[in-house]
Amino acid sequence: MADAPRYDDSLTIALLRARDAVTAQFRDHVGAAGLTLQQWRVIRALAGGTALDTTTLARRCVILAPSLTRIVRHLGDSGLVETLASHDRRQRVIRLTPEGEALFTEIWKVSERKYAAIEDAFGQDELRDLVISLNRLRACLEPDRAIGNAGV
Amino acid sequence: MADAPRYDDSLTIALLRARDAVTAQFRDHVGAAGLTLQQWRVIRALAGGTALDTTTLARRCVILAPSLTRIVRHLGDSGLVETLASHDRRQRVIRLTPEGEALFTEIWKVSERKYAAIEDAFGQDELRDLVISLNRLRACLEPDRAIGNAGV
DNA sequence: ATCATTTACTTAACATGTGAATTAAATCAC
DNA sequence: GTGATTTAATTCACATGTTAAGTAAATGAT
Numbered sequence: 482m483a484d485a486p487r488y489d490d491s492l493t494i495a496l497l498r499a500r501d502a503v504t505a506q507f508r509d510h511v512g513a514a515g516l517t518l519q520q521w522r523v524i525r526a527l528a529g530g531t532a533l534d535t536t537t538l539a540r541r542c543v544i545l546a547p548s549l550t551r552i553v554r555h556l557g558d559s560g561l562v563e564t565l566a567s568h569d570r571r572q573r574v575i576r577l578t579p580e581g582e583a584l585f586t587e588i589w590k591v592s593e594r595k596y597a598a599i600e601d602a603f604g605q606d607e608l609r610d611l612v613i614s615l616n617r618l619r620a621c622l623e624p625d626r627a628i629g630n631a632g633v
Numbered sequence: 634m635a636d637a638p639r640y641d642d643s644l645t646i647a648l649l650r651a652r653d654a655v656t657a658q659f660r661d662h663v664g665a666a667g668l669t670l671q672q673w674r675v676i677r678a679l680a681g682g683t684a685l686d687t688t689t690l691a692r693r694c695v696i697l698a699p700s701l702t703r704i705v706r707h708l709g710d711s712g713l714v715e716t717l718a719s720h721d722r723r724q725r726v727i728r729l730t731p732e733g734e735a736l737f738t739e740i741w742k743v744s745e746r747k748y749a750a751i752e753d754a755f756g757q758d759e760l761r762d763l764v765i766s767l768n769r770l771r772a773c774l775e776p777d778r779a780i781g782n783a784g785v
Numbered sequence: 786a787t788c789a790t791t792t793a794c795t796t797a798a799c800a801t802g803t804g805a806a807t808t809a810a811a812t813c814a815c
Numbered sequence: 816g817t818g819a820t821t822t823a824a825t826t827c828a829c830a831t832g833t834t835a836a837g838t839a840a841a842t843g844a845t
Contacts, residue, residue: 492751492760493655493674495767497695500648502774507645508803517803517830522645535794543649548831550795555830571793571840599644602773608644611770614763615647621754622654660833669833671801687824700801702825707800723810723823 506599510591514584515559519544520552521588524561524577528585532565532576556581658751662743666736667711671696672704673740676713676729680737684717684728708733
């Protein structure tokens with residue numbers, strides 16, 4: 482059906498579909514552990530004793546501040562994260578509790594295998610090139626933000 | 634900065650960031666017209682008199698059925714879409730009203746320019762390759778769904 | 786030191802994402 | 816043809832996305 486009017490934003494649609502396909506690989510086992518994928522991104526960013534303020538955490542996880550406020554509240558209620566004092570008293574510094582670290586380790590084992598499976602299916606080199614290409618796309622469209630500044 | 638613990642789902646993050654960067658290019662002018670980007674995807678899929686049932690529309694727009702129900706209700710309340718009868722009385726067939734077509738045309742003019750700007754900034758060939766790569770990624774991860782079946 | 790400005794975060798309001806349950810209609814088995 | 820099953824769409828409940836407004840604390844100018 483090449484006659485259908487091509488989506489001019491096929492880039493948008495391709496990004497959406499690719500993201501759906503990738504996240505689908507992780508949703509089952511993360512969900513089985515009682516977490517959403519967003520909550521998992523936060524846990525993951527804090528793994529290994531990393532303590533981050535809300536703004537940095539939001540940027541690394543690609544989650545907007547209002548969403549992160551709710552997510553951190555949920556994770557705090559579940560005993561997976563805790564808040565530390567900061568000398569800048571406007572900031573909240575978040576880190577994992579021992580329970581959070583334990584849950585991370587458990588989920589991480591499976592995620593590693595899933596990611597390896599993606600590499601196998603798609604090709605390790607091709608995957609690396611794809612990520613580079615995606616980051617370059619972002620750099621082209623956000624000339625203000627330096628590439629390295631997110632540290633991710 | 635190879636010392637930071639690499640995000641093993643850097644693919645996920647890269648997809649998220651790239652998508653954010655791309656959608657940011659369109660959000661302003663679509664929002665100025667009173668539409669969300671999801672509503673715009675629906676309008677766009679129906680442009681040119683195309684009438685689609687909900688299931689097909691959901692698949693083309695990459696929107697889940699419950700969300701599409703609400704979106705179509707909103708667009709219907711705004712007089713931008715209308716529902717047609719189908720011989721299969723379970724289905725709802727949706728199409729644009731003249732107002733919807735007019736709004737599409739107006740927004741589309743700007744979107745075309747924005748998309749051309751992305752092509753200029755990133756490179757037309759590279760963009761084509763990126764979309765191909767994204768679609769291949771999806772195909773690798775969703776071996777059940779044939780590539781062509783969505784027609785998009 | 787005082788006040789305007791900026792920054793970090795939260796809250797509010799509404800739209801969408803997501804999975805499970807529900808309803809209505811078509812299809813299948815017999 | 817009747818009942819079980821499948822399919823299309825909706826509703827429900829909760830989580831997140833998104834923008835705008837609000838709050839508290841740090842910063843800057845004087």
